[in-house]
Amino acid sequence: MVDQQITAAFVGVVVxxxxxxxxxxxxxxxxxxxxxxxxxxxxxxxxTLAQAIPESVFFGPHPVFIESVQSYWxxxxxxxxxxxxxxxxxxREVATAIRIIKRDYDLRTRRxxxxxxxxIRSGGHSPIPGxxxxxxxxxIDLRLLNQIEPSRDGLSVVIGSGARWLDVxxxxxxxxxxVAGGRNSAVGVGGLTLGGGISFFSPRLGFVCNNILSYEIxxxxxxxxxxxxxxxxxxxxxxxxxxxxxxxxxxxxxRSFPSTSIWSxxxxxxxxxxxxxxxxxxxxNQAKPGIYDEYAGGPLVCFxxxxxxxxNVISTHLAxxxxxxxxxxxxxxxxxxRLWSTVKIRSLTSATDELGKLSPPGLRDSFFTTTVKNxxxxxxxxYATYKQGAEVMxxxxxxxxxxxxxxxxxxxxxxxxxxxxxxxxxTEPLVIVLFTVVWxxxxxDELVDRTARGIIRHIDKYAASRGAADMYRYLxxxxxxxxxxxxxxxxxxxxxxxxxxxxxxxxxxxxACLGGFKLDMDHALLLQSDxxxx
Numbered sequence: 054m055v056d057q058q059i060t061a062a063f064v065g066v067v068v069x070x071x072x073x074x075x076x077x078x079x080x081x082x083x084x085x086x087x088x089x090x091x092x093x094x095x096x097x098x099x100x101t102l103a104q105a106i107p108e109s110v111f112f113g114p115h116p117v118f119i120e121s122v123q124s125y126w127x128x129x130x131x132x133x134x135x136x137x138x139x140x141x142x143x144x145r146e147v148a149t150a151i152r153i154i155k156r157d158y159d160l161r162t163r164r165x166x167x168x169x170x171x172x173i174r175s176g177g178h179s180p181i182p183g184x185x186x187x188x189x190x191x192x193i194d195l196r197l198l199n200q201i202e203p204s205r206d207g208l209s210v211v212i213g214s215g216a217r218w219l220d221v222x223x224x225x226x227x228x229x230x231x232v233a234g235g236r237n238s239a240v241g242v243g244g245l246t247l248g249g250g251i252s253f254f255s256p257r258l259g260f261v262c263n264n265i266l267s268y269e270i271x272x273x274x275x276x277x278x279x280x281x282x283x284x285x286x287x288x289x290x291x292x293x294x295x296x297x298x299x300x301x302x303x304x305x306x307x308r309s310f311p312s313t314s315i316w317s318x319x320x321x322x323x324x325x326x327x328x329x330x331x332x333x334x335x336x337x338n339q340a341k342p343g344i345y346d347e348y349a350g351g352p353l354v355c356f357x358x359x360x361x362x363x364x365n366v367i368s369t370h371l372a373x374x375x376x377x378x379x380x381x382x383x384x385x386x387x388x389x390x391r392l393w394s395t396v397k398i399r400s401l402t403s404a405t406d407e408l409g410k411l412s413p414p415g416l417r418d419s420f421f422t423t424t425v426k427n428x429x430x431x432x433x434x435x436y437a438t439y440k441q442g443a444e445v446m447x448x449x450x451x452x453x454x455x456x457x458x459x460x461x462x463x464x465x466x467x468x469x470x471x472x473x474x475x476x477x478x479x480t481e482p483l484v485i486v487l488f489t490v491v492w493x494x495x496x497x498d499e500l501v502d503r504t505a506r507g508i509i510r511h512i513d514k515y516a517a518s519r520g521a522a523d524m525y526r527y528l529x530x531x532x533x534x535x536x537x538x539x540x541x542x543x544x545x546x547x548x549x550x551x552x553x554x555x556x557x558x559x560x561x562x563x564x565a566c567l568g569g570f571k572l573d574m575d576h577a578l579l580l581q582s583d584x585x586x587x
Contacts, residue, residue: 096169098157099137099191105153106146111138121194126239127180127418132495135172135192142197144269144277144303150193151301151561152275158565168565173297175214176241180418181533184568185244195243198303203228209266210309214243214302219409222402231312231401233264233469236350238402238409243302248529249294249474253315253350253372253404256465262293263469264308270300273557277303282470291552293472294541296528297569298549299556316380317350317372317404318396324365326389330354331432331458333385338427338460338482345464346382348374356436358443358454365443371396372404416451416491417498421505422530423512424461424540427482428521432458435486435512442488445504451493459485461525473549475542476525483523486512487530505532528570537570550574 095103103110111117113134121138125131141147158168170190177185186192195215201224202211210232212221219238225231233252235245250261258264267281268289278300280289291299322330334354350372357366373380376398379387395407412418425431439456446454461483466476488508490501516522528537538546550572553563563574 096136096157096190097160098154098169098171101153101157102139102150102191103137105149106139106141109140109142109146111140112136121174121192122186124414125177125186126412126414127178127182128416129180129182129418129498130177130184130186131415133183133186133188135187136189138192138194140194140197141303144198144271147193147195147271147301147303148275148277150191151271151273154191154565155273155275155561158561159559162559168561170567171565172568173243173301173566174241175243176217176239176245178237178240179244180420181568184533187567190567193301195301195303196241200304201225203230203309207309207311209306212242212305212307214241214304216242218242218245218405219402222400222405225309225312226400226402229311229313230309232307232309233258233261234307234405235261236405236408237412238405239412239414240409242305245529246305247292247294247296247302249472249527250529251459251527253317253374253401255468256345256349256462257347257374257468258308259465259467259469260293260472260474262472265293265305265470266308267306268292268302269304270302272300273559273561281306287548287552288556290471291473291549293470294474294528295549295552297566298553298562298572300562312374312401314376314398314400315350315372315374315404316376316378316396316398317370318394318399318407320369320371320386320389320391320396321393322367322369322389322391324356324367326367327356327365327436328433329389330367330369330386331429331436333389334458334460335427335429335432336385337382338462338484345462346380347464348377349380349382350374351459352383352386354458356439356456358446358452360447360449360452360454365440370408417493417495417501419490419501419505419532420487420530421509421532421535422485422487422527423509423516424523424525424527425484425486425512425516426521426523427460427484428516428519431512431516431519431521432484434515438508438511439488442504442508446490446501449490449492449497449500451491452497453491455489457487457489459487461485473541473545474525475540475545479523483525485527485530487527502532502534506534509535531570538572546572 118138161168170187172185172187172192174185174194198213199216200213218235221234233254246261252261353370355368371383443454446452466479524540526537526540531537563571
């Protein structure tokens with residue numbers, strides 16, 4: 054009996070290790086060819102930009118062009134071929150580019166032509182096709198704007214939009230400082246922050262965006278502005294969750310604070326523990342007032358079906374933003390039998406890198422999400438729907454299918470500066486429901502999309518039947534067909550639209566910057582007025 058138990062435990066550990074290897078595996082990249090672009094084939098905006106800043110503009114098949122296109126995280130973004138890559142070295146070059154793009158946009162608008170598209174790229178980690186890339190258009194690749202400059206007093210840090218969170222934590226660890234930043238080291242600063250952003254420190258400090266003191270932004274007219282509590286305060290709030298709808302953010306000033314190391318890691322369990330894990334997750338979220346621990350980051354509970362092995366694995370990520378091993382808040386999860394654990398006291402860089410390495414680049418990926426109240430029956434139905442989805446997706450080649458649950462507790466939603474997400478009045482704990490799917494072949498894209506839509510419809514319908522639905526959708530987890538700004542509430546959406554009219558009155562970032570989620574604005578009247586003035 055003892056030998057059988059030892060053997061079972063050993064097999065369990067091997068299975069988990071194999072699952073990690075499968076998840077880490079990278080597909081050999083296809084050899085893509087890029088056309089030799091001649092001046093005759095360029096749009097007016099690309100040609101003018103290349104003349105104005107030739108050392109920062111690259112066309113295929115230049116190595117810089119190829120590197121940029123092939124360095125997107127998701128294969129769907131790598132499949133898109135832009136006309137040129139613009140890699141600005143400072144905000145002045147961004148301003149020059151936007152003035153050129155805006156003149157071309159105005160000319161095309163007066164002629165009644167469609168605008169030449171452009172895209173803004175920070176880390177390039179979104180799985181949505183066209184989020185940070187554009188077919189036959191200009192990509193503003195911000196990755197050279199990657200400075201990390203802590204203030205002398207240690208209370209703030211300037212962070213370039215093109216930096217990754219690995220760059221940020223690596224620079225700050227040595228100074229025993231931290232910011233409320235991303236949990237995945239490979240993710241870019243710009244996209245995550247403008248979409249709200251969730252951090253290990255969020256239970257204490259709120260969303261990442263709630264801790265941005267100011268933004269440097271290039272507006273639609275090509276001017277460089279500062280948005281802060283005292284300068285352009287409306288724009289400052291709009292940028293806290295408003296995505297790329299108002300301009301090109303070139304840098305952020307984030308609030309920093311003392312931090313040495315944290316405790317974090319994964320608990321790996323067999324799929325048979327699902328009910329116990331969901332019970333513990335629900336109980337943690339339902340903690341009575343006065344028990345809330347603002348240093349408890351998470352839990353992030355993941356259920357994954359690994360097609361190659363034909364098994365379900367549970368991985369629960371826990372964090373505590375003090376160097377304390379197994380704090381009392383995680384006692385419920387500690388009591389669940391596990392096969393393997395990586396929890397330990399470590400640097401913030403090590404903590405974010407662990408999550409970063411579990412999502413390798415170069416595959417087809419998709420996110421889709423909803424939000425529900427912390428209702429036990431709804432959580433169980435969500436898990437049952439995940440299991441049904443795994444059966445449907447089993448025909449998809451090279452598939453890994455994951456359901457992730459993470460809490461949004463009322464105390465967290467009220468922390469930090471005001472934003473545009475509309476969560477400050479919530480009094481009940483919420484749960485962000487995220488599905489992710491990884492697969493290999495374009496032939497399966499339609500099945501993945503159809504299955505995703507059906508799953509979200511089912512969960513939303515079930516949650517509504519129990520009074521457990523919530524309209525909020527975390528922007529950074531949304532699929533292209535979802536509408537996160539509707540989830541902010543009508544008043545907040547109108548506020549964002551008002552800010553767009555003030556700072557981008559002709560709709561450059563609504564009509565020509567095609568990536569990201571837009572504000573459903575009708576610029577027809579403004580455009581007709583602009584044509585009449587010409």
